[in-house]
Amino acid sequence: MFKFCSFLGLLGLFLGLAGPGPALAQEERSAETLSPPQLIAQPAVSYPEAALREGVGAQVVVQVDLDAEGRVIAVQVAEPPESGPYSTVFEASAVQAVYRFQFEPARNEAGEGVPSRILYRYVFAAERQALLAITGVLKDPVSEQGLGERQVFASRGEQTESVVSEFDGSFSFFDLESGEWVLTVEGQEARVPVTVSSGSVSEVEFYVDQAAVGRQETGFEELVVEARLPTTSVTERVLSREEISFLPGAGGDVVKVVQNLPGVGRSPLGTGNLIIRGTSPEDSGYFLDGGNIPVVFHFGGLTTVVASDTLSEVAFLPGSFSVRYGRILGGLVDLRSTTVLPAASRSYVSVDIYQATAFSEHRIGDRNAVSIAGRRSYADAVLNPILNDGNRRIQAPRYYDFQARWMHKTDSNGLLDAFFFLSDDSFRFLGPEDEGSIVQSAFGTSFQKLRVQFTQPMEKDWRFEATVLGGPQSKEFQFDGDGEAYERPFLPTTRLEFFRPDKNGPGWRFGLDLLAGVDRYLYDVPNFGTREEGESVIIAPGLYAESTLNWGPSQWVLGLRGDAMSYEDGLVGPVVDPRLGLKVDLWEGGRFIGGVGKHSQFPLTRQLLSEGEGVPGLEAAYSLQSSFGLEQVFGDALSIETVGFFQRLNNLVSGREETFRFFTGPPDFGPFDTGAYANDGTGLVCGVETLIRMDLPNTVAFLSATFSHSERQDRPDDDRELFRYDQPVVLTAVGSHDFGNGWRLGSRVRFSSGYPYTPVVNSFYDLQTREFVPVFGERSSARLPNFFSVDLRIDKEYEFQRWVLTTYLDIQNLTNTTNAEVIAWTYDYEQEEGIESNPLFPAFGLKGEW
């Protein structure tokens, strides 16, 4: 990337303001009594390319307002460039660049930081190209992820230059004199000597010791504290919030974007169910900082139950994951909350056609930060008056969530992080008002959770992390006035983990993962089977150990996890899951990745308890997973990853499928295995997935493709059949381009195979109930039509003096394609009538941030 030439063409006109604002008395504005602000970092911006080609330069004088901590709070053009075809672009580029400057604040005689105003001349000099001298990237030594927004210094004698790394960790120095330079990173003791010579570019990889970062306890710079312990999974696709919040089809929701990645099947009716590498949604899970959470989406997959701004990144682990995670057969999505205390207070309010969201975070002193967020849908407020007719009243989908968080950086550089979050969704049909508005049918989910986490760096690179996550949760179902069902587990999890990265010898991880509490359920819906009620104390401890060994160009991750579960009538397990991961650097930018391992999952409580229809003595189901692939990075802009996977599923619990349809979601019509529970089920999954990703300065795009086959055998005497979530082909292309001036355009194109289903080939008439009863054909012998959708998103950002307004238009199913999501039939089953996904659906939203 061409580096524009900028230098401080300082007018040196320091207006100097003291006190809290511009209303202060003029006599207090004495420049002589103040030390002026000092520019300490100026991140790069792109020189307008066309202007550069034509050799057009410009100067823009901007007025910069700084607060008492040196933060840039307002930038206005005081003197525009000479009129020309690029003058507007130069103006915008200059303002954009200066907003990212970092200053040491102006100080009064007492040395206290005070607000100030300066004039700054920004010079775009096209007559000479800057010479790239050093290019490099900052990386986390364990996860290999780039570390953005760190200040990097290049020193030579008394001369020091500094830049701030981009979000992907990359940084560049230009126009350095030839000679020996030393690179350092803020908060790091390590010094990297680099030789700069004319006509060549030095490339550097700088591995940042996260534990050592965070010594800056004053100033407005971002205070980086101890990062959450990294994982060591073979395939881990991480998406940062900044990176994906503007992608189309997700409405700014970072978690929904995961569904575009390879290995993820398209969930029916947009429910957000996780269908990972041909496994069931019940076999995969959502985690928050390593702890399992019950639901992650509000009704219909509309939005995530925690505000996106609470999260720093979303990690998708489709299989062969670290022993840190257990009790699931499939894959997982780990929502990772921020570990960085915010540099400043920040708030926003956003509204769209179905919900309103508010978020606010505040830095309190040097060591504390709090944040609060909430969301409330208002579809019910709009729809209820329309739907209600007095005889039958509908409470339309209504949901809300709330989060509150406190982060505290300890004197010993540890992080204490308390995060409370709750969510509530409900949908009800009520009877006539004059009959007391009795609930006729209803469905709802809710939870209230507190996660407390403490992370502490220790001697010799060791780190300790303790996490407790718990709180009540509930899933409720009522039907026809006389049927009720609920699942109300209270199963807190506790994790204690010691970790050491593999930078100076083998890496180690030891942990205890304990799940303990009470599980309660009631199923009393006559239409769905016999009444069952149960309650059991559940204690499920898990122990794990993992070592990371580096041998030449290869990295070996050896893990072992043991789990057991006690319940009212006995014990499941113990089970032992060994796992092996391997990464080998093959050539420049090319790497082999592979993993094999066993992943176990316990039966559900209702499948075990003898007081219901459970079968004590059921064993844990397990999958034998293997995956092998290649990663290839081509420069900074392009990367390709292809992974093949193969899984065998064993000991799957079969039976009684008809009873719990109301909790398992579509598509699930039948025919059902109504026999008693048994570990009779087996399965086979294989496939290939590819992710091609392109990162250009103003463009992000990726193409994901998954080709897979998934089959099951419920009982030993049954034939093998296609799994009900089998999708042989899933293709997704997503792209977003920043056009400048706040305009951004993105599009998503999706194609996926339809789900298999069992066709109805005839029906007979039950004259007593006067209902037709379906006669099924061969199981899973039909398939829904393929799915195709094009989504479009347009964002426009307006910057004002003290706040930013973002508007967006997110159009789903732009081509208005008819997509059957779930099959249904006419009353006599003679004709199929698919339940279709949304037609063309435009959503408009506003977000005000300050």
Added chain:
Amino acid sequence: MVLVACMPGPQRETLVDDLVVLAAVPSSPEVDAGESFGVDVYLGRPDATPVDLLVWSCFPASDEACLEEGAESRFVVVEDAQEVSSVERTVPIELAFPLDAGEELPLFVWSMACETGLCPLIEEAKTGQVEESILLNPIPELQELPFDGVSLAAQRVWLSARSAEERRKNPVVSASFEVPAGVSAGESVMLSFEVEDHMEGVEAFGYSLSGGFGEVSARVFEGEVALEWFAPEELEGSEPTRVWVVFQSEEGGAAVWSETWTVAAKNN
């Protein structure tokens, strides 16, 4: 979210546009071992294609054999069946084992109507040779048969040792409206009935060969029930139409009222 508007007009489920067994009304919905009972099978036939009817009962003696002995006691074939066919069934005397007070067992009376020659089961029955396992569970037979021109239905009859006074009874129905001689296209007729309800919970289900009922069913309340029938909106000339109302008790027991009237185009 799906919003369903409640528009007045005929419900699709009430239109008989294919061969269907509409009802199988036993002379008594509750019987004892060794007793005989009659079954009136009502067919909805939208055209004049010849139809055969097979009626049978089969109480399982094992997984593959009926308790009823001999072909004659197991099934009856009615060739070229008309709208109503009456057959006689007998409960095997072997079922006369002691039942506890109030205990009862369901017996299934199956009716299969097929356009002549379409169903192998009926063709075999005409020769007196039917596999008992098929009589026990005829549903797999349907997997090889088309939807059109075939109808299989099952009616429960209860076996008990209760006295005749204590047994379930069929509802007794009488029309309380004047049957129209003719109806113009687009018009509707309110059909009201008085039901002598021997048991709790009787529901009325309407069917017709053209037009349709505004509601699939209506519950009998205080011995009365009414259903609105809608004539077709468009019609050329005039044609007769058949209308049925089936009264089904939740506890068992059924009754059928049916009538034919003429529907004429609006300008007739």
